[in-house]
Amino acid sequence: MVLLESLTTEGRQLDESKLFQTACTDEAALIEVLARRTIAQRQLIKEQYKQQVGKSLADDLDSELSGNFQKVVLGLLMLAPVYDAHELRTSMKGAGTEEAALIDILASRTTEEVKIINLVYKKKHDNSLEDDVCGDTSGMFQRVLVSLLTAGRDEGTAVDPALAVQDAKDIFEAGEARWGTDEVKFLTVLCVRNRNHLLKVFEEYKKVSGRDIEDSIKREMSGSLEEVFLAIVKCLKNKPAFFAERLYKSMKGLGTTDSVLIRTMVARAEIDMLDIKVEFFKMYGKTLYSFIKGDTSGDYRKILLELCGEDK
Structure with missing residues (x-):
């Protein structure tokens, strides 16, 4: 060839x-x-x-080519929305669903990016992304994903202090302050309000509840629903830190979750890899480069290290 x-x-x-x-x-x-x-x-x-x-x-x-090296190379040849659509499709086809792909992509992309992913997916697969997500997920987790897919989040910057206080109270009363959890209220606030407003909501929530919103989500929810709400909050607060955590968890302990490692390295290489590396070192006291080097091998390791950049 x-x-x-x-x-x-x-x-x-x-x-x-x-x-x-x-x-x-x-x-x-x-x-x-x-x-x-x-x-x-x-x-x-x-x-x-x-x-x-x-x-x-x-x-x-x-x-x-073959194996993980092949997956990285082919991913690099795709435009960003094409790669996202490919990863979403791959996560749902066949037996089982890789919820991590659905969560990582839909919780972290902007409204405009999600709109383009929807168009690319429809053109490529002759089926809407929403239909495929609904056919592969269920319950409140499905409803959160569909809400993210509609790309209806306010992309403005305005903060309404009074509404932020009310949103914080509504979330508290839907979770910590009652028996059982009204997940719809979490969805309505976390999937719709703009980032600046939600950062204010998180401040007010801590005043009302005495806890960070992440801690309450962990207390009130479990499984994929917990993971998607945590991802939304973490991406709003600090997206590079969210991806640093995803990379760390993909490599720590026994074995490597290569799908998460590959997807994150390919998708974020030209967007915020430098920031991710900074957050990774702050959070874990080791460089991302050293983690990749110690957890992978061969050409797969070499190409990931190139995408990572210098060991610092």
């Missing part, structure tokens, strides 16, 4: 004349090229490959 060799000159314009010069799969070249280029540059690489070879680069790599 023809592959990539020299693609940029000091990170500037792609050099089309020097493209794809080796005649076999060269994993080192793949890592060098794909992990060090922007998403936009990788789209140009795909276009040039098809022009010069007459085949899809993704299809060729899919047949040439």
Whole structure:
């Protein structure tokens, strides 16, 4: 298979004349090229490959590579919403559902990003993302995901102090202050209000209840519903810290949750990886680089370390 060799000159314009010069799969070249280029540059690489070879680069790599290294490489070739739609589809097809993918993506993306993911998913699979989510989940967890999918969160910045106090009281009375939990009230507030307003709600909630909202969610809920509400709150408070925690949990202890590790590294590489690395070190006293290096191997390790960047 023809592959990539020299693609940029000091990170500037792609050099089309020097493209794809080796005649076999060269994993080192793949890592060098794909992990060090922007998403936009990788789209140009795909276009040039098809022009010069007459085949899809993704299809060729899919047949040439395998395992976790293959998953990272193919993920890097996708546009962000395409990758998100792919991960959501993968999490639901076949036996069982990977709730972590549904939670990580839908709780962390902006309203505009969710709208685009919905469109991409529909075009690719001839079925709405909402229909597939409803067919694969149930109960209040499903209702929270559907609410996130509607992309109806207020994206403004205005804070209504009186409403923030009322929202805090409503959540408290729906949980800690009663027997049983009215999860709908949590949904109505956490999935609809804008970020600035909710940060004020969280402050007021601690005054009313004497606890952080996360602690109350853990006390009042369990399973996937607990996880999705916690993810929403954590992403609103500090999204890089949320992903740092996801990465840490994917690697600590016995075994590695590679799906979470791959999805997070690929999806966040060009968005907030530097911030995630800072939060990771603050939270765990070790670098993300060192964790990846100690928990993975081979070309899979090499490409993740390239996406991570320097050990600091």
